[in-house]
Amino acid sequence: MLSAVAARKARLAQNQGQPAPQGTSKPASAPSPPASEPAPRKNSTPAKPTSSAQKPPSKRKPSAPAINPPKQKKPKSQHRKGAQEHSGRYFAQQDVFKAQDDVIVVDNDDNESSVATSSASSGDELPPTRTGGKRAWSPSAPLADSSDEDEDDEADEHVSLDVPQPHVPSSADAPKVLSTFQPAPDQNVFRLPSLGSSSQPKRTVLLLKASETVALLGVYSLTVLRGAVSFAGVSLRASTTAYPVFSPRSSPLPVIQCLRSAPSQDSALPLPALAAHIAEAVSHCDAAIMLQEMHTGIEGLGRICRTFDGFFAPSRWHRNQLMFDLGLDGVYFLPFHTPDITPLITPPGWTVAADTAVPERHQRAAIERHVYLVKGPKNAGKSTFARLVLNRLLCKYRRVAYLECDLGQSEFAPGGMVSLNIVEQPIFGPPFSHPTIPFAAHYIGATSPRSSPSHYLDCIQALIQQYELDVQNAPLDDEQAEDEHGRIVSSIPLVVNTMGWTKGLGADIARKVEDIVGPTAVFSLAGAGIEDDPSYAVSAASTSGHGAPRVHVIESVPPSPGASHHTAADHRNIAILSYFHAVFPPEPPLSPYASPIATSWSTALPLCAQPPYEVDWQAALDKLVLTGAGMEDVVPEEVPTALNCAVVGLVSCQPGTLDTKAPADGPSSLRLPYEQGAAPPLPSVSRCVGLALVRAISPSPKTVLQLLTPVPPHLLDPARVLVMGELQLPVWGMLDYRTLDGGGDVAGYERGKVPYLRWGKGEGAGGERRRVRRNLMRKGQM
Incomplete structure (x- = not known):
């Protein structure tokens, strides 16, 4: 029987053109017979020796060789060098397989068989190489759920040890020293x-x-x-x-x-x-x-x-x-940089673009309209740049208008609504730190305009018209052209922040928004798709009658390393919870063109423990509208169930513009004023003053509705329409976080008594917990 080590050395010597190692008389050390010679058969009679040096030609066709010729491999030195680099790069610890007697090396080719070598005999240390395909089934590793197949396939297509991954800016790219200021008491x-x-x-x-x-x-x-x-x-x-x-x-x-x-x-x-x-x-x-x-x-x-x-x-x-x-x-x-701290770094191109767009003092009289539109894909720094433009304009203007068209990541109002805000001082903080009562707003009820694109565009059209008629050149409380700080008070510029949906239907909606707004300057963050070409703004604005805008293509900023700790849903949750716990000024502002900003937050009591407003819907409500995907199928009998713990928009309409039916007599008069499939009020004759949470609905025959809202009382009287959309209160807002250990006088609710939450098994088909069998193997795993 041939030794595996001797056969391997013989093949290497044959491939390199060197004679086989001598010093052994065993047939096993001889090179393997060529493919043209017939392989000896078992139990066959050996051929007789002849005196001639050459064998007589045989008329019998030679049989196939018993052993296939091995695949030609790389020289030992190159293979060992690549293995050492591979091992030093990806395995910091000592390979546990090297201490074993046998090492099995598996090639990437499916048709090649594995070769078993003895590391103790040959002296070669070959670390185990990782194959390019998926890992074979192992009884020690649990099988993946069938619902995760799409994610696993997508991840396997991009995983490779030898291909370098693209550079992602991390905390190491930011300066290590955050504060160069050396504090010294009583000196600086x-x-x-x-x-x-x-x-x-x-x-x-x-x-x-x-x-x-x-x-x-x-x-x-x-x-x-x-x-x-x-x-x-x-x-x-x-x-x-x-x-x-x-x-x-x-x-x-x-x-x-x-x-x-x-x-x-x-x-x-x-x-x-x-x-x-x-x-x-x-x-x-x-x-x-x-x-x-x-x-x-x-x-x-x-x-x-x-x-x-x-x-x-x-x-x-x-x-x-x-x-x-x-x-x-x-x-x-904070003197030093740490992995959980990301400094705000403004690219130089952003500052240059913002300064170029803002007109100088001698050019302000010639240009009467100043509308700045910011667009780009998601996670490109669009909201950060829009905030930068807003703050730089506030250094030259007393008031600046801000039109929020992003339903998911809103700057001043909670998600699900487009709003027009009038800002009077620079904003330094994330969106949840400055919730605002908007000057004018319309409730969409979703984080994307996918389900109602026409209503979304109508709302933006109404806000633009209101800005041009009431805000752009509004008469202010003083007649001076500038205030004591040298800022302009005769005009109010507008900053428009668009959504990050720039593909397919989103690109068409974004183009319609540009046609409606008619910007004088467009800031397009690099990285937008072909469908969102920045050059489109030139032709779009020229056809809208406002003239061709100045297009500034600026670089995008990748998400910060700390963004991986909080998703977009987390920021939406903290924004809506900040809104419901915010405390706004109870009195109306002195100027009718100011948007009140929250001055403090009341977090001593959770939402489930705060005293609500009790509203008699027969006297205080004119209409209830359900909007969004599937809402047209809700019958009137199921409206109280759907309205429990729902986030609704408080909408006020102009007198005589709301189409309502006459109240019915009998038991039907106790129902909510709901009409199945009704459209929301027209944006041109209505406005949303804020959001409210339906805490509870009294059972029949009572007609009492309990609402929680941070909106000041002087704005609640004209809001006689409730609009319910797809937005829901986060689970964090339903919990009672008070405990006796925390110093509260009242303990929190027990686990089974939390409102609107069900613990344990559900009812109906699909209500129970899904059971997944993980002891079945697929065909490819056998």
Whole structure:
């Protein structure tokens, strides 16, 4: 019997053209017979030797060789070199298979058989190579569920050990040092005493040199006392304005950077409490900023939505680091970069494009209409750039209008509605930190216009008309052309943020939106598909009658590494929960063109424990509309069941424009004013004042509806129409997070008594838990 090691050495010697190793008389060491010679048969009579050197030709056709010729392999040195590189690159630990006696090497070819070699005899150390196909079935690994086949197939098509993966920007690409500012008490850091009582917010002054940066985590207000700083892509100069800042770990962190200023600039904010040496130090710095703590209660949203728990406090990466204490509650100084912190980096092309689009002072009289449209695919930084344009415009205009067309990731209003907001101060924070009562809005009831594209376009058309008629050149409360800060008050520009659906039907809807808006400048983020060509905006706007816009193609920004911890659904959940727990000013604003922004958040009680409004639908409601996919099939008898724990839009209509039926007599008069298959009110004669949550519906014969809404009372009287869509309250909002250990007086609900949630088995077909058998093998696994 041939030795496997000897046969392998003989084949290598034959392939390299070297003589076979000598020193053995065994037939096993001889090279294998060529394919032209007949293979010896078992139990056959050996041929007699002849005196001639050559065998006489045989008339019998030679039989096929018993052993197939082996496949020619790479030389031992090259194979060993590639194996070593492969092992050193992907296996950091010592291979456990090397310690075994036998190693089985499986080639990638399906037709080739495996070759068993003895590593102890040959001295070759070949690590096991990974095949290109799927891994064979193993009894130690559970089988995949049939519902996951599509995801597994998609993942297997892109997995390869030898092909380098594309570079994805990570936390290593960002600067390691976030704060170059070196704090020194009583030298460049001064804590100001409280004004009056100890309950007043604490204040701290920082003196910065040119190009120094400061990264802060938490909730605070920023006031520039001297010089100028760059913050979130906006230049802030010395003024008495205090800018509220919300800087959580769930969003990119804005960094304060000192700009070089003239030494002759004096403090813009008088500070009588400063001592002489502090005033002397302020006069020698390039910029002086004052930080003041803010107690808004927004940190309590982390108790409600657990995926954002502790998002305004340092994580474990910073807890063990030596950090400087600023003396402000809820404000943390971050000197170094950590994997859970992503700084907000504005590309230079964004700043250049935003400055180019904003007209100069001598050009503002010639151009009366300023509409800036931002478009691009999802996850390209569209909302961040739209916020940058908004903040830069607020440095030159007293008020700026913002039209939100993205139903899923809205900036000021909760998802599911298109809104027109009037903003008066820059926004520094994620969308959930500034919920707003919009100037005008329309409720769609879904996170995408897929089910009602015509109604979506009609709502945008109505908002554009309202902006052109009532907002663009609205008479303000003062007749001056500029305010005390030199900002224009005679006109209000418009920023339009579009959705990220740019393929198929989404591309057609986006083009219709551009036709309706008629922008004067279009910012197209690179990465859009062919269907969303930026050059289309030129021809579209020229046909709309507003003239050809200036098209700026800018680079897109990939999602931050921290975005993987929170999905788009998580941000929608925190946004709608922030809206329902927000506290808005109870009185109407002084200016009719201002959109009230939430000043604080009430998170002491969950939604299930807050006192609701009790509404008699016979006296207070004129109509109930169900919109969305499948809503036209809901019969009137099932409306109370569908309306329980539903998110509805509060809509007010102009008098005489609502088509309602006369109330019926008898038992049918106790039903809700619902008409099956009815369309929502026309956007041209209606507006949505906000959202509400249907907490409960009293059983018949009562006609009481319990609603929870943060909308101020003076806006609820004209809202006599309820519109229910596809949006639902997140599960986090249904839970009661109060416990006795947390200091509350009332314990939370028991698990089986949580409203609108069913624990355990369900009822009806498909209500039970699905059972999956994992002990069956497919044909390819046998």
